[in-house]
Amino acid sequence: MPKTTFPLFVAALCLGAPMPFAISGTPEDPSPAAAATAEAPADISLATIQGKTVKPLVPPADGKAAVVIFTTTDCPIANGYVPEINRIFSEYSPKGVSLTLVQVDPDLATDEAVKHAEEYRIEPPVVIDRKHRLVAATGAEVTPETAVFDAKGQLVYLGRIDDQYAGYGDRRNQARVHDLRNALDAILAGKPVEHARVESLGCYIPELN
Amino acid sequence: MNPHSSRLFVLFGSGVLAASNFPVSASEEVTFAEHIAPIVYENCTVCHRPGEAAPFSFTDYNSVKRRARTIQRVVIDEGYMPPWHPEKGWGEFRGTRRLTPEQKDLIGRWVAAGAPEGDPALTPALPEFPEGWHLGKPDLVVEMDEDFEIHAEGNDIYRYFALPLNLSEDKWVRAVEVRPAVRSVVHHVLFFLDNTGKARTLQQEDQKAAGFSGKGFKATGSLGGWAVGGTPLELPEGHARPLPKGSDLVLQTHFHPTGKVEREKTRIGIYFADTAPERRLLEFQVPPNFGSPVGITIAPGDSEYVVEDHLIIPEDTDLISVWGHAHQVCTSMQAEATLPDGTKQRLFRIGGWDFNWQGQYAYEEPLRLPKGTQIDARITYDNSAENSSNPNTPPKRIYWGEQSTDEMGSLIFQCVAAEKGRQAELAQGLNAQARESKQRFEERRRLAIRTYMVMRLDENADDVLSKDEVPAEYAVPFTLLDQDGSKTVTVAEIEKNGAFLDEMAKKKKPR
Numbered sequence: 001m002p003k004t005t006f007p008l009f010v011a012a013l014c015l016g017a018p019m020p021f022a023i024s025g026t027p028e029d030p031s032p033a034a035a036a037t038a039e040a041p042a043d044i045s046l047a048t049i050q051g052k053t054v055k056p057l058v059p060p061a062d063g064k065a066a067v068v069i070f071t072t073t074d075c076p077i078a079n080g081y082v083p084e085i086n087r088i089f090s091e092y093s094p095k096g097v098s099l100t101l102v103q104v105d106p107d108l109a110t111d112e113a114v115k116h117a118e119e120y121r122i123e124p125p126v127v128i129d130r131k132h133r134l135v136a137a138t139g140a141e142v143t144p145e146t147a148v149f150d151a152k153g154q155l156v157y158l159g160r161i162d163d164q165y166a167g168y169g170d171r172r173n174q175a176r177v178h179d180l181r182n183a184l185d186a187i188l189a190g191k192p193v194e195h196a197r198v199e200s201l202g203c204y205i206p207e208l209n
Numbered sequence: 210m211n212p213h214s215s216r217l218f219v220l221f222g223s224g225v226l227a228a229s230n231f232p233v234s235a236s237e238e239v240t241f242a243e244h245i246a247p248i249v250y251e252n253c254t255v256c257h258r259p260g261e262a263a264p265f266s267f268t269d270y271n272s273v274k275r276r277a278r279t280i281q282r283v284v285i286d287e288g289y290m291p292p293w294h295p296e297k298g299w300g301e302f303r304g305t306r307r308l309t310p311e312q313k314d315l316i317g318r319w320v321a322a323g324a325p326e327g328d329p330a331l332t333p334a335l336p337e338f339p340e341g342w343h344l345g346k347p348d349l350v351v352e353m354d355e356d357f358e359i360h361a362e363g364n365d366i367y368r369y370f371a372l373p374l375n376l377s378e379d380k381w382v383r384a385v386e387v388r389p390a391v392r393s394v395v396h397h398v399l400f401f402l403d404n405t406g407k408a409r410t411l412q413q414e415d416q417k418a419a420g421f422s423g424k425g426f427k428a429t430g431s432l433g434g435w436a437v438g439g440t441p442l443e444l445p446e447g448h449a450r451p452l453p454k455g456s457d458l459v460l461q462t463h464f465h466p467t468g469k470v471e472r473e474k475t476r477i478g479i480y481f482a483d484t485a486p487e488r489r490l491l492e493f494q495v496p497p498n499f500g501s502p503v504g505i506t507i508a509p510g511d512s513e514y515v516v517e518d519h520l521i522i523p524e525d526t527d528l529i530s531v532w533g534h535a536h537q538v539c540t541s542m543q544a545e546a547t548l549p550d551g552t553k554q555r556l557f558r559i560g561g562w563d564f565n566w567q568g569q570y571a572y573e574e575p576l577r578l579p580k581g582t583q584i585d586a587r588i589t590y591d592n593s594a595e596n597s598s599n600p601n602t603p604p605k606r607i608y609w610g611e612q613s614t615d616e617m618g619s620l621i622f623q624c625v626a627a628e629k630g631r632q633a634e635l636a637q638g639l640n641a642q643a644r645e646s647k648q649r650f651e652e653r654r655r656l657a658i659r660t661y662m663v664m665r666l667d668e669n670a671d672d673v674l675s676k677d678e679v680p681a682e683y684a685v686p687f688t689l690l691d692q693d694g695s696k697t698v699t700v701a702e703i704e705k706n707g708a709f710l711d712e713m714a715k716k717k718k719p720r
Binding site (some may be wrong): 024074075076079081082083084105119120121166167168169170172173174176203204206207 | 264265275276277278279282283287289361362363364365393466467468469563565597598600602
């Protein structure tokens with residue numbers, strides 16, 4: 001975890017400055033995000049596995065927030081979150097929040113992603129970020145890390161879905177802190193997100209070859 | 210896992226490297242082909258391959274490189290993989306899966322260097338892993354009679370399944386292997402025996418799902434157990450567990466939800482010994498009976514509750530295998546032997562007890578303990594909110610019990626008499642030791658039962674009984690306990706003033 005990026009991120013938030021998109025890596029610890037060139041969030045459009053073109057980082061028209069959740073088909077921690085991801089999708093969609101699941105394995109074939117979505121009954125749209133454009137634009141490092149953009153195009157939350165995993169193999173029976181829901185509730189209430197960056201525990205996003 | 214151990218490990222490891230003629234010099238490039246593939250193929254791929262329980266297959270350069278940073282985190286930083294819970298220096302066990310400091314150092318250097326492949330021609334071939342049964346064709350294969358459905362998320366599930374074996378003669382079992390249909394969902398299985406038919410009846414009566422809850426089941430024997438990450442435990446040559454004819458096999462299976470609904474139908478392979486062993490395998494526990502006589506009652510917030518017990522080995526004895534059992538707030542368990550000459554011998558320790566890993570461990574060689582050796586067991590529990598494994602938020606008082614939200618705790622040893630002719634004496638001596646242990650804990654257990662009888666009324670679980678939590682008919686006992694007239698009853702007051710409850714407890718045992 002490149003902790004050195006954190007103060008920069010907070011400073012940017014406090015000043016209300018446009019988000020710097022290079023928050024992801026440090027020179028001594030090149031993260032996967034550094035491998036791709038970051039683009040403006042509004043510029044990134046991708047096809048879902050159902051063939052629809054979407055802008056995952058742009059909230060719906062008149063909406064308040066866009067959520068992306070990074071995943072791979074084989075990360076057990078990310079897969080274990082699918083039911084909660086489905087619940088967040090169905091509860092927050094009517095409130096003007098878009099949610100897209102992002103497959104980050106560059107070698108993943110579309111039909112494999114479709115099969116995975118069917119097996120796990122994934123309800124939100126799924127895109128495959130083969131060039132890590134979304135990874136670079138958010139600075140996400142693990143699956144299932146999640147990033148939230150507001151209507152101004154600013155990254156307002158980057159981190160875990162909740163605290164169910166206290167460590168690898170250390171899963172609480174129930175989550176106690178629902179960081180993603182808290183962030184969305186704050187945005188919908190027009191308040192600042194209290195914890196804008198929370199470390200996420202999971203599988204590191206495979207680097208681009 | 211001790212959070213400090215991995216850091217110490219790195220420091221220690223580099224010290225060793227600097228001082229010794231380590232084959233890979235600090236300047237040499239660490240590559241997958243030459244250095245990493247042998248480590249991964251030898252230690253990880255047996256589970257991390259298609260069709261096995263672990264996520265991510267590690268079968269070639271690309272599949273390992275893809276997870277290089279995750280490997281760095283879970284192997285080097287966290288020590289979570291490979292899964293091996295007994296602590297180093299506390300017994301030598303078969304099938305130990307532990308990386309050396311040198312191997313960890315190589316992995317760390319390889320990841321830091323960007324996980325280079327090196328010369329692919331130097332990559333060793335994948336070892337030949339057994340397809341299907343790891344131990345070869347079993348002598349008897351049985352299968353659950355119907356699928357058991359595991360919910361997509363939520364609590365882990367513990368479920369019992371009775372499998373008729375229909376054996377018309379007594380058998381001796383040297384190994385049991387588990388083949389789950391959905392390997393990622395089955396975390397561990399304990400193998401019990403039942404020759405009373407009770408388990409079958411309970412299973413028939415339980416209409417909710419396949420199997421039964423386990424409530425009311427008392428095993429009449431055991432064939433050991435298996436946990437994911439372990440190869441099946443084969444007893445050392447010449448040893449076997451008795452399997453009386455007419456017994457049903459009863460599985461206690463621990464399921465992990467995976468994120469989607471799964472349907473599991475486990476197959477079990479049983480391997481028989483050709484002949485009866487010369488010496489029957491005996492079992493003893495410290496403390497006895499999973500700690501039920503101890504009087505476990507752990508206050509909410511108590512971060513270091515300790516159970517200690519000991520046992521004197523009554524005959525020259527060979528220890529064959531060991532395992533520990535406790536539930537979710539247990540944090541560590543250990544057993545140390547003091548030989549008659551005063552020598553200390555560390556037998557077994559799990560420093561970061563994790564309820565999810567119920568492994569059983571066979572000593573590399575039978576461990577000889579002379580008559581008069583004392584085994585001291587120590588088990589610790591953390592019932593504070595800081596313990597992420599605490600099943601209660603906020604923490605509640607925890608008592609001994611069979612539900613996974615209750616607690617238990619003992620170290621369980623399998624052994625034989627060193628002398629062929631002394632088996633009966635060993636068995637009798639061990640039973641006598643268990644009885645003595647129960648006597649030692651009698652007072653503590655009485656206080657625990659008292660506490661349970663009263664504090665089970667503590668509806669708001671604040672560990673203090675207030676008057677409004679007490680039904681009208683208990684007004685008199687409440688006043689007797691509350692001698693300071695504070696209108697509340699604490700555990701200290703129950704222990705000090707509650708002797709009259711002991712008579713009631715005798716008439717009606719709370720559990």
